[in-house]
Amino acid sequence: MRIPRSRSRSRSRSTLRASTLAAALLLAGTALVGCGSGGPGGSDDGSLDVWVYQDASTKVQREVVKRFNKTSDIKAKLTQVPGEGYSDKMRTSMGTPNAPDVFFNWGGGSISDFVKKDMLLGLDPAMAKDPELKKAFIPTILDAGAVDGKHYGIPMRGMQPVILFYNKDVFEDAGAKPPKSWDDLLKLIDTFKGKGVTPFALAGTDAWTELMWVEYLVDRYGGAGVFRKIQSQGMAAWDDPAVLKAAQTVKDLVDRGAFGKNYKSVNYTADGASTLFAKGKAAMHLMGSWEYANQKANQPAFAKSGLGWTTFPAVPGGSGDPKSVVGNPTNYWSINAKVKGDKQKAALEFVKFAAQQDYSGDLIANGDVPATSDATSLLGKHENPDYARFQYDLVKQAPDFTLSWDQALPATYTPPLHTAVQKLFNGQLGPAAFVDALKGM
Amino acid sequence: MADAAAPREPRRSVGRPGDRPGGDRRGDGRSVIGRPGVGRPGVVWALPGALFFVFFAVAPMVLVGALAFTDWDGIGTPSWTGMSNWSRLWDDPETHQAIWLSLVLTVLTWVFQTPLALLLGVWAAGRQRNRAVLSAIFFLPLLGSSVALALVWKSLLDPNFGLIADIGPALGFADGDLLGSSKGAFGAILFVTAWQFIPLHTLIYQGGARAVPRSLYDAAAIDGAGTVRQFFSITLPQLRNTIVTSSVIMVVGALTFFDTVLILTKGGPGTDTTIVPYLMYKNGFQAFDLGYASAVATILVVVATTVSLLLVRLTGFAAMRSTREGM
Numbered sequence: 138m139r140i141p142r143s144r145s146r147s148r149s150r151s152t153l154r155a156s157t158l159a160a161a162l163l164l165a166g167t168a169l170v171g172c173g174s175g176g177p178g179g180s181d182d183g184s185l186d187v188w189v190y191q192d193a194s195t196k197v198q199r200e201v202v203k204r205f206n207k208t209s210d211i212k213a214k215l216t217q218v219p220g221e222g223y224s225d226k227m228r229t230s231m232g233t234p235n236a237p238d239v240f241f242n243w244g245g246g247s248i249s250d251f252v253k254k255d256m257l258l259g260l261d262p263a264m265a266k267d268p269e270l271k272k273a274f275i276p277t278i279l280d281a282g283a284v285d286g287k288h289y290g291i292p293m294r295g296m297q298p299v300i301l302f303y304n305k306d307v308f309e310d311a312g313a314k315p316p317k318s319w320d321d322l323l324k325l326i327d328t329f330k331g332k333g334v335t336p337f338a339l340a341g342t343d344a345w346t347e348l349m350w351v352e353y354l355v356d357r358y359g360g361a362g363v364f365r366k367i368q369s370q371g372m373a374a375w376d377d378p379a380v381l382k383a384a385q386t387v388k389d390l391v392d393r394g395a396f397g398k399n400y401k402s403v404n405y406t407a408d409g410a411s412t413l414f415a416k417g418k419a420a421m422h423l424m425g426s427w428e429y430a431n432q433k434a435n436q437p438a439f440a441k442s443g444l445g446w447t448t449f450p451a452v453p454g455g456s457g458d459p460k461s462v463v464g465n466p467t468n469y470w471s472i473n474a475k476v477k478g479d480k481q482k483a484a485l486e487f488v489k490f491a492a493q494q495d496y497s498g499d500l501i502a503n504g505d506v507p508a509t510s511d512a513t514s515l516l517g518k519h520e521n522p523d524y525a526r527f528q529y530d531l532v533k534q535a536p537d538f539t540l541s542w543d544q545a546l547p548a549t550y551t552p553p554l555h556t557a558v559q560k561l562f563n564g565q566l567g568p569a570a571f572v573d574a575l576k577g578m
Numbered sequence: 579m580a581d582a583a584a585p586r587e588p589r590r591s592v593g594r595p596g597d598r599p600g601g602d603r604r605g606d607g608r609s610v611i612g613r614p615g616v617g618r619p620g621v622v623w624a625l626p627g628a629l630f631f632v633f634f635a636v637a638p639m640v641l642v643g644a645l646a647f648t649d650w651d652g653i654g655t656p657s658w659t660g661m662s663n664w665s666r667l668w669d670d671p672e673t674h675q676a677i678w679l680s681l682v683l684t685v686l687t688w689v690f691q692t693p694l695a696l697l698l699g700v701w702a703a704g705r706q707r708n709r710a711v712l713s714a715i716f717f718l719p720l721l722g723s724s725v726a727l728a729l730v731w732k733s734l735l736d737p738n739f740g741l742i743a744d745i746g747p748a749l750g751f752a753d754g755d756l757l758g759s760s761k762g763a764f765g766a767i768l769f770v771t772a773w774q775f776i777p778l779h780t781l782i783y784q785g786g787a788r789a790v791p792r793s794l795y796d797a798a799a800i801d802g803a804g805t806v807r808q809f810f811s812i813t814l815p816q817l818r819n820t821i822v823t824s825s826v827i828m829v830v831g832a833l834t835f836f837d838t839v840l841i842l843t844k845g846g847p848g849t850d851t852t853i854v855p856y857l858m859y860k861n862g863f864q865a866f867d868l869g870y871a872s873a874v875a876t877i878l879v880v881v882a883t884t885v886s887l888l889l890v891r892l893t894g895f896a897a898m899r900s901t902r903e904g905m
């Protein structure tokens with residue numbers, strides 16, 4: 138290949154060559170130094186490095202850090218990590234000197250790889266020494282974040298069960314009542330279809346919204362044990378008849394038009410499904426408890442008077458307890474196993490603050506429902522006490538709280554699980570092929 | 579000499595062997611032109627750039643190549659697994675689909691964007707004032723960030739509240755379910771990327787077209803050639819190198835396209851718009867299966883490099899000295 142020759146000529150070529158070489162070496166040197174020295178963060182100054190997912194609820198954690206620092210010699214330093222990249226950042230930092238000492242996570246699969254590599258401090262000894270700590274939280278919530286039956290997390294945020302929301306105005310117009318049984322639900326589908334209203338808002342571009350349906354149906358058909366078996370025995374356990382039944386039910390719902398026709402293009406993150414629901418174009422919406430806060434932010438009038446909620450009904454022939462719930466029990470604090478001695482003591486003290494009443498009070502004031510077992514008296518202070526009580530009782534009375542599958546399983550399974558669920562809803566996979574796809578993950 | 583005939587044209591032949599010594603007008607008498615290697619920048623000049631390239635491009639690429647033979651979840655130490663990622667790549671239908679989709683997207687992108695950009699570029703190379711204003715407006719999409727633009731398009735394509743709810747029926751998507759159908763989602767990506775990048779290529783073609791000497795058109799006009807004949811006989815051949823440049827950018831860009839797919843379709847419906855870069859992201863940063871993601875990335879590097887080299891070779895980059903030979 139011929140390179141066009143430059144016409145520029147140097148005044149003094151040797152000096153120029155030398156100075157360029159120097160500049161180049163300098164540049165390369167800087168680049169190397171840039172690679173070698175650690176990035177930001179890192180707590181070699183003896184303080185406790187605490188990482189939290191940054192969003193509207195972060196102010197509760199900011200408060201607790203202030204309170205903790207008043208009582209402790211070892212100060213906590215809060216790093217608020219922007220939400221979008223939280224998992225990536227957590228993962229890339231663990232095992233490096235910049236790893237946090239205490240950090241926010243989703244329990245289950247989000248920490249199982251760390252547990253496997255002994256990177257987290259087991260909390261069972263601390264709980265044995267301090268039984269009050271264990272009693273402070275609703276047991277199903279504490280257990281939902283455990284890995285292989287061992288506790289590595291202290292609940293530190295509000296509960297997020299999946300709730301069947303309905304639009305009161307649309308129901309009133311149709312003279313309908315919220316479904317108590319599966320038959321009711323099927324009848325409601327026909328009622329609303331007849332009125333030109335989409336029975337269920339569904340954000341089909343976000344597979345996790347569809348996953349909620351599958352999780353509830355499997356739970357109602359076969360109970361929480363089905364998924365526990367998959368977690369402990371591996372992917373072959375998807376062979377459970379409850380999974381196939383759930384897939385067939387999904388296909389039946391889709392064929393009946395339960396989700397309308399264009400759900401495949403509807404999104405959740407840009408508020409598509411929620412707006413559809415709030416505007417009365419859809420009658421019901423199966424969604425996490427955050428839907429309330431979401432509606433409050435975007436459609437305040439609807440959140441105040443139009444939003445109704447109920448439980449997911451039992452299915453005919455199902456052996457699961459209809460009181461069970463699925464969703465995200467809460468978020469957890471975990472402690473890095475590398476934290477030793479006094480610093481470890483301080484870290485344990487810090488996470489115990491999440492069990493205290495004033496912490497729960499902060500959560501309530503923020504619109505969250507805390508996962509502590511003595512929160513009942515505080516619920517009246519929630520901006521919508523009825524909703525807070527419903528949610529709290531729903532979780533407290535639930536014999537099982539199944540963590541969202543995509544959070545409970547190790548990260549490797551998330552993309553294939555989402556793909557399979559989306560293809561089931563799109564009709565690209567039949568129920569039997571869906572089960573095969575899950576078994577083959 | 580040609581110098582006398584066209585004094586304002588820069589000399590093309592400077593530096594070629596056989597040139598008249600001291601031909602440079604600002605010569606200092608100690609002519610260096612004509613001796614091989616002299617007057618050409620030394621290796622040292624390339625050093626800063628080369629080092630930068632080695633540290634931030636070559637080294638990571640080599641590391642990715644090595645990672646492709648390991649099993650690594652992002653924490654701890656990678657463990658060697660030999661060819662297992664590659665055999666998985668060989669068997670995985672999702673990967674085959676992704677490679678196929680990437681190639682189709684690349685070809686369609688070229689077929690769709692090149693003629694439009696070429697015609698617009700030639701048109702925009704005119705010098706009337708209204709063209710300048712219109713071109714400026716037309717180049718606007720180029721200024722937006724891909725992510726912001728994709729978000730805007732996503733809102734427009736929302737089946738219930740977006741533009742597509744109204745124009746969908748005319749396009750054959752009665753429910754506005756464009757992004758929910760395989761062909762619709764693929765078409766949307768093709769359209770949005772074209773809308774965003776045609777201006778860039780138009781700019782390249784505009785530059786190329788403006789560099790074509792006026793005298794060629796004057797001569798053609800004297801010979802009685804019309805606009806169309808002038809376009810095919812002068813403009814198009816003169817733009818040969820511009821077409822190669824634009825095509826390489828376009829093809830490599832289409833092969834590595836990512837952000838619009840992430841925001842617009844998330845690789846869906848199902849896996850029907852999961853192109854190779856998105857597949858890499860899915861395996862690397864959702865599944866944290868970095869070994870397998872590295873294997874996918876390696877495929878991408880190899881394919882993109884091969885395609886761009888082929889393009890340059892086949893279209894005669896070696897003969898690219900000038901399209902104005904003999905002027």
